[in-house]
Amino acid sequence: MHAVKESIKFARDIIVAIYSLVLIVGFKCKKKVKACILVTNGMGYGGAPLVLLEAAKVYQKNGYKVILYTEFYGDLIKVCRDQKIEVWIVPRGWKMLSKLVLSCKFQFAFVNTAVMYKWVELFEKNNFPTIWWLHEGDSYIDPIAAEMPTHVAASTMVLAVSDRTTMALAKNGIQYKTRMLYYGLDDLAENEEPIAQMNGKNIYTFLVMGAICSRKNQLFAIQAYNLLPKKIRAASKLMLVGTPLDEKDPYYIEFLRVVKQYPEIDYIPRVERSEIPALYRQINALICCSIDDPLPVVVTECFMFGKNVIISSGSGQYYMVKDEYDGYSYLESDVNALCKKMISAWSARDDKAMGEHARNLYTSKFTTRVFEERLMAYTNELIVNWKGVYVDEAN
Structure with a gap:
């Protein structure tokens, strides 16, 4: 063969x-x-x-x-x-x-x-x-x-x-x-009205998107999600989107094993490029927990859509974000810090201001x-x- x-x-x-x-x-x-x-x-x-x-x-x-x-x-x-x-x-x-x-x-x-x-x-x-x-x-x-x-x-x-x-x-x-x-990047959200992250009644969705590999660090996000208070976990879910770089990679095998343990974690292997704007409209916050990622496109696109972005020090946009103004930032090795930022994002779920500030970050640097x-x-x-x-x- x-x-x-x-x-x-x-x-x-x-x-x-x-x-x-x-x-x-x-x-x-x-x-x-x-x-x-x-x-x-x-x-x-x-x-x-x-x-x-x-x-x-x-x-x-x-x-x-x-x-x-x-x-x-x-x-x-x-x-x-x-x-x-x-x-x-x-x-x-x-x-x-x-x-x-x-x-x-x-x-x-x-x-x-x-x-x-x-x-x-x-x-x-x-x-x-x-x-x-x-x-x-x-x-x-x-x-x-x-x-x-x-x-x-x-x-x-x-x-x-x-x-x-x-x-x-x-x-x-x-x-x-x-x-x-x-x-x-082309403005995919140019004609959309700024909205609050949610109305307080729906499930709050955290998104992690990127190739499944140790550099993107998806298992770290799962660890942080499991540290959330029960009240927040009951009112939220974690969505993971991405294909593996190598299906035989031990990291990917461990990732699949862990994901299967938690019904509130959704894993979607692939989303077509044309469907990504619709995906962004469904989620409330993006988590970029990369260890080494110079300027991930998914982060910029979520700024574009005015989403809450929680970003690690391993990502290039970390140096642009004003913490708790236009996004949330944390040191990439600190799982407790990531958990706290997830709590902050969920607690501010009805606030339009941060989404507007995130959108401004896109329009000033990435149009x-x-x-x-x-x-x-x-x-x-x-x-x-x-x-x-x-x-x-x-x-």
């Missing part, structure tokens, strides 16, 4: 590579256009690919022919094509196609995530002005830090998605001149308008100053 799967994958890779070759040659043969290439390692519905799509839409809106280059398949490829964004899929290891890509004429390159550092090095060798947008924290940067460049060329501008990313770099002795670029302004300012600076004027001060 394994041999059959490998044969199917190999055949698929050949077909996809040939199709991408046709697209690349077609691009090279066409009349020169104002174009940019965005490089990513995957196109699933994870946070980094999702916000890269928003960057692609910004560049498209500002007159660029956008090429999205990926080494792996994913559901977002269809979304990109629906947006008229051309996708080149070049399976890892197909060096001939990679060299052909480097011979194409682009205004600039945009590399998404730290794990694609080799593409930054390739673009630097080929004298491409490049933006490198980093999304990772300790758990992803630590294993590859020794292989990442300690400095970048003058042609590369490094942007970070949160303070957790810059701290992870510094911890590993990587000294880039790094600027901040928060992602922007597509704010994102577009910052992204285009950085991009224009890179292009205008590129002839040796822009210098990485860390060099």
Whole structure:
């Protein structure tokens, strides 16, 4: 069976590579256009690919022919094509196609995530002005830090998605001149009226959403929920949404065992992207108990919907939240502190103010308008100053 799967994958890779070759040659043969290439390692519905799509839409809106280059398949490829964004899929290891890509004429390159550092090095060798947008924290940067460049060329501008990313770099002795670029998300709640978290009679729902893994720390939320007073547990439930990164992961196996013990805990393995706004409307508070999560999209989306957000110090938005004003914050290793914040959120269930403040946090930092302004300012600076004027001060 394994041999059959490998044969199917190999055949698929050949077909996809040939199709991408046709697209690349077609691009090279066409009349020169104002174009940019965005490089990513995957196109699933994870946070980094999702916000890269928003960057692609910004560049498209500002007159660029956008090429999205990926080494792996994913559901977002269809979304990109629906947006008229051309996708080149070049399976890892197909060096001939990679060299052909480097011979194409682009205004600039945009590399998404730290794990694609080799593409930054390739673009630097080929004298491409490049933006490198980093999304990772300790758990992803630590294993590859020794292989990442300690400095970048003058042609590369490094942007970070949160303070957790810059701290992870510094911890590993990587000294880039790094600027901040928060992602922007379409406003899914623009026309909704602010409402109290609940009317005092319904079940209060705490949501934990994300891939089931030790980094997202879902078992910690279950521990805190079990510490709640009986009165609150009787009037609330804990909803957990997410698929495992690996079904054989001992963490996931333990997670399933624990969840089955509690009828007031709902586990939903998967929610379609189109159904997520409806999910947010059903819940009252989000718990983000991650150990290492630079800027989780689910937190920003719950700010957008004016929900109570309880966030750990392991998450990037922790540094933005004013505790008990626009959200709740706690030290990620303190289960009693998380429990207390859950009690505070439940006790303030009829209060509109915190939801309004959370919504304001979204509109001031994470709208597509704010994102577009910052992204285009950085991009224009890179292009205008590129002839040796822009210098990485860390060099």
